[in-house]
Amino acid sequence: MxxxxxxxxxxxxxxxxxxxxxxxxxxxxxxxxxxxxxxxxxxxxxxxxxxxxxxxxxxxxxxxxxxxxxxxxxxxxxxxxxxxxxxxxxxxxxxxxxxxxxxxxxxxxxxxxxxxxxxxxxxxxxxxxxxxxxxxxxxxxxxxxxxxxDAAQGQKHIRDVFYRMGFDDREIVALLGAHTIGRCHANRSGFEGPWTYTPTRFSNQYYVLLLKTSWDKKFLANGNMQYKDPEDELMMLPADIALILDPKFRTFVELYAKDKDTFYRDFSSAxxxxxxxxxxxxxxxx
Ligand code: HEM
CATH class of the missing domain: 1.10.520.10 (Peroxidase; domain 1)
Known part of the structure; x- marks a missing residue:
C-alpha cells in the first residue's frame, strides 16, 4: 500500500x-x-x-x-x-x-x-x-x-461523443453543468465570455440561466456563432443550447435548475x- x-x-x-x-x-x-x-x-x-x-x-x-x-x-x-x-x-x-x-x-x-x-x-x-x-x-x-x-455542434454530436465514453443523457446534462464555472477565450477556442455571473463559484446557475434567459445568436469576427443574453454579458455555445432544444436533455436541465442537491449528486458521480x-x-x- x-x-x-x-x-x-x-x-x-x-x-x-x-x-x-x-x-x-x-x-x-x-x-x-x-x-x-x-x-x-x-x-x-x-x-x-x-x-x-x-x-x-x-x-x-x-x-x-x-x-x-x-x-x-x-x-x-x-x-x-x-x-x-x-x-x-x-x-x-x-x-x-x-x-x-x-x-x-x-x-x-x-x-x-x-x-x-x-x-x-x-x-x-x-x-x-x-x-x-x-x-x-x-x-x-x-x-x-x-x-x-466540438462546441459548434448540436445534440447528435454530443450524444456520439459521450455515448462512446459510456455516459447516458442524464449524465451528459450533469457534466455540462461544469460550464457554470470558467469562461471561453477567443484565442483558445475562438468563443468568448463566461456562462454565468459567478464564474468562480460552482452552482446550478448554468441551468437556471439556460432556461430563463432569452438567447440570441451572435456572430464573432472570426466567423464563429455563439449565443448572447440581451445585455451581451453572458454566452452559451451551440452545444449548450442543444441541451434546451433537445426534449430529453431539457428534462434534466429543468430538474437541475430546480434541484441543486440532485445536480450536485449526479455531477459528482458522473x-x-x-x-x-x-x-x-x-x-x-x-
Ligand atoms: C459538449 C461538450 C462540451 C463542449 C462542446 C465544451 C466546450 C468548451 C469550450 C469551447 C470551452 C472554452 C475554452 C476556452 O476558450 O478556454 C469550454 C470551457 C470549459 N469547459 Fe467545456 N465543453 C464541453 C463539456 C465540458 C465538460 C463535460 C466539462 C467538465 C465536466 C467542461 C468544463 C469546462 C470548463 C470548466 C471550462 C472553462 C475553462 C476555463 O475557464 O479556462 N466542459 N468548454
Missing amino acids: SSNNYTAVENAIRSILKNNSYDDGSIAPVLVRLAWHASGTYDPRSPCPGGSNGATMRYAPESTDGANAGLEHARAFLEPIKKQFPWISYADLWTLAGVVAIEAMGGPKVRWTPGMSFNTIRSSGRQDYDPSTSRIKFAKIIPPNGRLP FSKLLELGVKRNQNKL
Missing part, C-alpha cells in the same frame, strides 16, 4: 487556486477543464483507448490538439506541485486537481481514487506514460485529435466516472 500523502497534495493545489492575475481571479476552472480533457479522449473500442491514464496530453498530437488550446497554462500551474511531490503521477495530479478545484469553488465532493506509484511490474491505476522506457508504441497510447466535443475512464485497476505497467 502506498503511504503517499494525498492530503498534502490537495492542500498544495488548494493554495494555488486563487490567482489575481489570471482570468476571474482563480485558476480552478481551467484545472477542471484539464481533468476533463485528459479523460474525455476515452474510446473503449479503439486500440488506443485514451482516457486519463498515462497523462498523454504531455505529448503531441494530443498536446497540440486545437481542443486543448490553453490547457498548457493549467499544466504549467501544476508543475511546481509535481516538483514538490515527485511521487505523484501527472495522471493522478491532473485529475485530483480537478476534484480539489470543484470542491474549493463550492461544488460537491467527488470520489477520486489514486493509482499506486510503486515500481513493480504489475501496478494499478493511473500511471504516466514514458516513451523512453515503455514497450507500448506511441500510436497505441497517445489518442488522435478529434475525440473531444465526474468521478469520467476521471476513471481508461484507468485499469490492476494492469501492466505503461
